[in-house]
Amino acid sequence: MRAPHSPLKIKLQIYCGEEIAMGPGKADLLEAIIREGSISAAGRALGMSYRRTWMLVDMMNRCWDGPLVETAAGGSHGGGARVTERGLAILGHYRAMQAAAAQMEQGAPWAALQAALRQTPKPGGTGR
Amino acid sequence: MRAPHSPLKIKLQIYCGEEIAMGPGKADLLEAIIREGSISAAGRALGMSYRRTWMLVDMMNRCWDGPLVETAAGGSHGGGARVTERGLAILGHYRAMQAAAAQMEQGAPWAALQAALRQTPKPGGTGR
DNA sequence: GTTCATTATATTCCTCTGAATATAACGAAG
């Protein structure tokens, strides 16, 4: 009963060696950090553990020619985190690529596929 | 020491409810079945267990308005599997979408991202 | 009717991911 998002999911993953330097989750995380102003608040907002959130940020910072997120520990209300100029630029380019990719939903191949696609799988023998 | 494939990976996933009706792995599997003529041989060729291979085929067959793969048990050298007309059509449309998506590698956003991307992540504190 | 490679299915085990939890360090505000 959640939002009936399109059955076509276009996942752009940018690899740095074996690791993923940017992807849908990390892009969402950057935006959450911009909104929330800290790694921990962004993690809470996205419903993931602080550890995982921090690891995603750390990996992003290690995969590019400079940090995408700058952090500060300490301070009266703890430190915080901010997305750097570089982070904003990379996020923008990534979102631009996503928008370009989304154009495919207008093409004939997708129309043909959609017509043949069931909304839900035919039930299987054992149910799972 | 494997092929230095592009750091940009464009993953097109077509959902049928919670399940994936078509994606990179399933498309490769269809092609392997065309080449090899059976589910088990295709699985061997792709280096995955028969169980997993069979489950992917089964899910594909349940997600579209008819089977993409027809199987036959028995026979002198066992049965075999063949990709149906429907399967060929869907595979073709999927590959067409992939080709269209690959055009993004020519755009300015990807050029900008590539320029800022490291080849390998900066080493982390604990190494893992 | 025996043989053979396959389809079809269940069971067990291992590994990897992430959640949960805990702790230390930080540093501006008061």
Next chain:
DNA sequence: CTTCGTTATATTCAGAGGAATATAATGAAC
């Protein structure tokens, strides 16, 4: 110099996914 929420890091635990393995059943060729 105490307080507070954060960053930073390690450790433990649980769940999911897939590999490995095992076993029927199938049916054309011989």
